[in-house]
Amino acid sequence: MQVPDIIIAIDGYSSTGKSSFAKIIAKEFSFLYLDSGALYRGVTLFAIENGFISDDCTIDVPGLDKALNDLDLHFGENGTYIGERCIETEIRSLAVAGKVSPIATVPEVRAFVDKKLREFGASKRVVMDGRDIGTTVFPNAELKIFMTADPMIRAQRRAAEMTAKGIEVDIQDVLKNLQERDYIDSHREASPLSQAEDAIVLDNSHMTMEDQLVWLKGIISERFGC
Numbered sequence: 001m002q003v004p005d006i007i008i009a010i011d012g013y014s015s016t017g018k019s020s021f022a023k024i025i026a027k028e029f030s031f032l033y034l035d036s037g038a039l040y041r042g043v044t045l046f047a048i049e050n051g052f053i054s055d056d057c058t059i060d061v062p063g064l065d066k067a068l069n070d071l072d073l074h075f076g077e078n079g080t081y082i083g084e085r086c087i088e089t090e091i092r093s094l095a096v097a098g099k100v101s102p103i104a105t106v107p108e109v110r111a112f113v114d115k116k117l118r119e120f121g122a123s124k125r126v127v128m129d130g131r132d133i134g135t136t137v138f139p140n141a142e143l144k145i146f147m148t149a150d151p152m153i154r155a156q157r158r159a160a161e162m163t164a165k166g167i168e169v170d171i172q173d174v175l176k177n178l179q180e181r182d183y184i185d186s187h188r189e190a191s192p193l194s195q196a197e198d199a200i201v202l203d204n205s206h207m208t209m210e211d212q213l214v215w216l217k218g219i220i221s222e223r224f225g226c
Helices: 018-029 036-049 061-068 094-104 107-121 133-137 151-164 171-187 209-224
Strands: 007-012 032-035 073-076 079-082 126-130 143-148 200-203
Touching: 007 018, 007 133, 018 032, 018 036, 018 126, 018 209, 032 036, 032 107, 036 061, 036 073, 036 079, 036 094, 036 107, 036 126, 061 107, 073 107, 094 107, 094 171, 107 126, 107 133, 126 133, 133 143, 143 209, 151 171, 200 209
Parallel strands: 007 126, 007 143, 032 126, 143 200
Antiparallel strands: 073 079
């Protein structure tokens, strides 16, 4: 299937498999994959390690904003990096997950991440996932998808992912964390999570990844005639 040079923007709730789906799309169509959530998690880890966010999630915005000027946060061969340090494992921890939504509400942080994403997306043939890709980062993306799934199914997926990495979690704690993140993401002042008017909804509660890829190919074929 020959897909034209477009930007595919994938938004939606956490743990709906946005990143996994985006990676498969990138591999299938030879697109560049960008994980905006990993960048927000990277900033959150940086803030935790450098004392810019407290245990009660109070954020030193001026200090963090100044520090971002020298933060070398980027994608590399094995995922997300700060300088030469791969932080892919650390940013998937529950400690980071519990603070990423407050960090993501900071306008200065969003501007930092958006700038990096736009730089990567300038050449098209890009697939990105996050919470405001189709509404804020790339409002003119040629194809926008909004992913959702049943909350408990999302919690089970997230718990399985963490268990596979050797992190012990309680399913109710994971569900509570997801619900809190949903509320914060949907009600934040800066670029809240919302479905773009021209986005196509994908509820993958009972779909395999193969099912989702077949669904996407049908959408692309219909829209772009390929």
